[in-house]
Amino acid sequence: MQPSCKKCCNFVGCKLNKTTMLLEKIEALRGKLNELKADNEEALEALRIKYLSKKGEITALFAEFKDVPPEQKRELGQKLNEIKTLATERINALRESYKGQAKEQNKIDITRPGFPAEVGTRHPLSVVRKQIIDIFTRLGFTLAEGPEVEDDWHVFSALNFAADHPARDMQDTFFIEQNKDDVTRNIVLRSHTSSVQVRTMERRQPPIRIICPGRVYRNEAITARAHCFFHQIEGLYIDKGVTFADLKQVLLHFAQELYGPETQIRLRPSYFPFTEPSAEMDVSCMLCGGEGCGFCKHTGWVEILGCGMVDPAVLEASGIDSTVYSGYAFGLGIERITNLKYMVKDLRMFSENDVRFLDEFRSAH
Ligand code: DAH
DSSP states (O other), X not given: OOOOOSSOOOOTTOHHHHHHHHHHHHHHHHHHHHHOOOOSHHHHHHHHHHHHSTTSXXXXXXXXXXXXXXXXXHHHHHHHHHHHHHHXXXXXXXXXXXXXXXXXXXXXXXXXXXXXXXXXXXXXXXXXXXXXXXXXXXXTOEEOOOOSEEEHHHHXXXXXXXXXXXXXXXXXXXXXXXOSSOGGGOEEEOSSTHHHHHHHHHHOOSOEEEEEEEEEEOOXXXXXXXXXXXXXXXXXXXXXXXXXXXXXXXXXXXXXXXXXXXXXXXXXXXXXTTEEEEEEEEEXXXXXXXXXOTTTTTSSEEEEEEEEEEOHHHHHHTTOOTTTOEEEXXXXXXXXXXXHHHOOOOTTHHHHOOHHHXXXXXXXX
């Protein structure tokens, strides 16, 4: 038998030496196990495989155990079991602490600032429509509505359009039902909100003081300057003794409320079948204040609406006595007013719903 050396010469038969080496390995392993680190499930699994699986380091130590002399088996067996328990406990402890950390991370931080809720913006046409409605309701006008699919009577005939008037033509009007022999039986998409004048006069006797906002349709090619639908506001005032001076004063007030107190108006004679006399109204250019610039084509004026005294024939067609009552009417395009206020260059932008465009009106109200 070889002398019992503690660390030895690797003499193959030296069982004692094997034991010493095994003990040293166990102690080295204990040191390593105390240092283990893992902060996720994969790292933990890697550790389990490294130490505890069939090919793991501790299992390998158990294999060496068979060479330990019987009298040392008890002590070494205990140490091996201890180290195995230690490895299992260490890995479990790491798992618990990593789970705890994850929980910690998932906790809601109530001090963190919230995400601002995204709110939409009002459409520019709605903004301007509201501004116009507000101006007229402050003057005592009330709102009136009518259908978009209308009959010929309310869109044309009652408004004094002759049977062969070009506005009835295919190029202007969208027909829902077209009657070749009798145009007065046509059903159309209304081409102006003046139809609501007729509907209101049919139902009510004066005094009538209404504005009618709504969508209108015309059979036009869609370009930057024309669209097949757009929006108008119609105004109508009928009472005893209403004169052109009333119309002029109300429109001046409207223009100054909308574009500022310096704004001037001018009325140019024009023609509409349903008013006599008729006029188109210009306002002093909102860019140059009337001096003349590229925007107003160096005239100092821009056109914004059509107006006039309601033709007696129109009053009579709706059952209002034109010998007792008179009135004025006006009609404006909301897109046009909006373009002049916000310098929108392309009509198509109003209906494309591009949020970058709509977002520019965030501060408008
Ligand atoms: N209906 C006309 C249009 O669509 C606008 C208009 C002009 C309305 C004069 C009126 C008016 O009430 O008096 O072009």
